[in-house]
Amino acid sequence: MPPGPRGLPIFGSLLDIRHDTHLSIDRLVKRYGDICLLRFGSVPTVIISDADLLHEAFGKAELADRWVSEIMDTLSGQKDLVLAPYGEHWRQMQRFANRELLSARNVDNVRERHIETVVNDLVERMGEMGVAGELVSPPAMTALSNATLMFRSLFGQPENATDEFLQHRDRLLEYISWIFSSATATNLADYIPWLRFLPNNALKEAALQAKIGGAIIRALVDAARNRPNLDLSSPTCLVEVMLAREEAGEITDVMTCDLCMDLLIAGTDTSAQTVNWFLLLLANRPEIQARVHEEMDRVIGRDAVPTVEDRTRLPYVFACLAESMRYRTIGPLGLPHKASEDTEIGGYRIPSGTQVLGNIYSIHHDPRYWDSPHEFIPERFLPQEDEPMSAALTSQAYLPFGTGHRRCPGRRLAETTVWLHITRMMHRLRFETPDSEPLTEDEVFGLAIAPKPYSLRVTRRW
Numbered sequence: 001m002p003p004g005p006r007g008l009p010i011f012g013s014l015l016d017i018r019h020d021t022h023l024s025i026d027r028l029v030k031r032y033g034d035i036c037l038l039r040f041g042s043v044p045t046v047i048i049s050d051a052d053l054l055h056e057a058f059g060k061a062e063l064a065d066r067w068v069s070e071i072m073d074t075l076s077g078q079k080d081l082v083l084a085p086y087g088e089h090w091r092q093m094q095r096f097a098n099r100e101l102l103s104a105r106n107v108d109n110v111r112e113r114h115i116e117t118v119v120n121d122l123v124e125r126m127g128e129m130g131v132a133g134e135l136v137s138p139p140a141m142t143a144l145s146n147a148t149l150m151f152r153s154l155f156g157q158p159e160n161a162t163d164e165f166l167q168h169r170d171r172l173l174e175y176i177s178w179i180f181s182s183a184t185a186t187n188l189a190d191y192i193p194w195l196r197f198l199p200n201n202a203l204k205e206a207a208l209q210a211k212i213g214g215a216i217i218r219a220l221v222d223a224a225r226n227r228p229n230l231d232l233s234s235p236t237c238l239v240e241v242m243l244a245r246e247e248a249g250e251i252t253d254v255m256t257c258d259l260c261m262d263l264l265i266a267g268t269d270t271s272a273q274t275v276n277w278f279l280l281l282l283a284n285r286p287e288i289q290a291r292v293h294e295e296m297d298r299v300i301g302r303d304a305v306p307t308v309e310d311r312t313r314l315p316y317v318f319a320c321l322a323e324s325m326r327y328r329t330i331g332p333l334g335l336p337h338k339a340s341e342d343t344e345i346g347g348y349r350i351p352s353g354t355q356v357l358g359n360i361y362s363i364h365h366d367p368r369y370w371d372s373p374h375e376f377i378p379e380r381f382l383p384q385e386d387e388p389m390s391a392a393l394t395s396q397a398y399l400p401f402g403t404g405h406r407r408c409p410g411r412r413l414a415e416t417t418v419w420l421h422i423t424r425m426m427h428r429l430r431f432e433t434p435d436s437e438p439l440t441e442d443e444v445f446g447l448a449i450a451p452k453p454y455s456l457r458v459t460r461r462w
């Protein structure tokens, strides 16, 4: 078995990692090595902190199951793409999500129809607040805009949206924010089995919320199915792509509902926090932001708007984004995996049932892979003259979206959404900290790592 601390009776290392989980784990693995074993209560947990070993481990079918908490099990029943065990049911959804649902063609379609409008509205609103002398709060504003754009990408924006449709939308967004705040909190009963015999209000609440959330999704999918003039040969949103595949017998109606929920939960906060970090890091570094503005003016100018095709034309902006996703890794431990059978990694035995975490945070901050890893240096992501992409971007040690079988299928949608946000904002606006003093870059652990709530001064650039 891999080395690791003995920990306390009953609790193991749980108390050591209860605050700033990924940072506490980073400290522990520095002591015990690239593969180490921690005990979270009674749950043996192997942490992999070496890039090559992580690619090897998560490329193995034996390590592609999910470790699922009781609350998440209550919410999803482990039938959905995010939480299903590795097997035929998961593979069918994963193939469909990767090859069809979130393909370049469908992402482009929802970008044109929905995402661009929501992003432009957000930039406009921020500019207006700046003109009115109000501070803007990016975390609050991107939470709303990303929830809106994910909802619209999924269910569209019917021209004559009924009150019922709008009510369903608002209740669904409330449900998603409940999941963000409650379902990710540590539940000690996951790790200390005898606590399961005590009454658990969080689980009761989860069972109730699962029914409510499931019913709303079902009502929205059924409403889409019954839309007048529905033409599934030319879908206007992602749910219509799924309905077309249902008709072709490729997926079931239950999969459609499960995928809708997954995309809303996995796709909203992740993209929003990526934008929040980017803005905070650049507001704290006016000299870097000035260079971004200079590139925007030189390449895009004032008569055009930046688009998704401009990634290679704006190498410095792209480098700032890539570096901000390394420097502040929003999914520092990915999602928990589980060994479905006994297996071996790096010469160590990993018994069936072990929880396995990919330590993306430590790999993104490891001096073996990155010079001055705790500094924000966009230049490391600039391509050399004759290269189309920087070596850092294609390095084994850069893995914000994970690796292997369970790698993020939403990558293309996330990159499109985030890129549009940051380029449209930087094109039109300048962001400054309220007192011209750097704001804290401390991290708040959650479904996606967030900055502490902050506000900025915004000015329109023209």
Ligand code: HEM
Pocket: 058, 081, 082, 083, 094, 262, 263, 264, 266, 267, 268, 270, 271, 274, 330, 331, 334, 335, 336, 358, 400, 401, 402, 403, 405, 406, 407, 408, 409, 410, 411, 413, 414, 415, 418
């Ligand atoms: C910047 C934004 C995002 C980041 C950094 C990110 C990162 C990740 C990571 C690290 C994982 C876990 C990989 C593993 O288990 O080893 C993951 C899984 C997943 N992500 Fe993302 N993600 C982002 C946005 C999105 C979006 C926009 C969607 C969908 C619309 C999405 C859908 C999913 C799904 C469905 C899974 C589970 C895949 C499975 O279990 O097979 N993600 N993501």
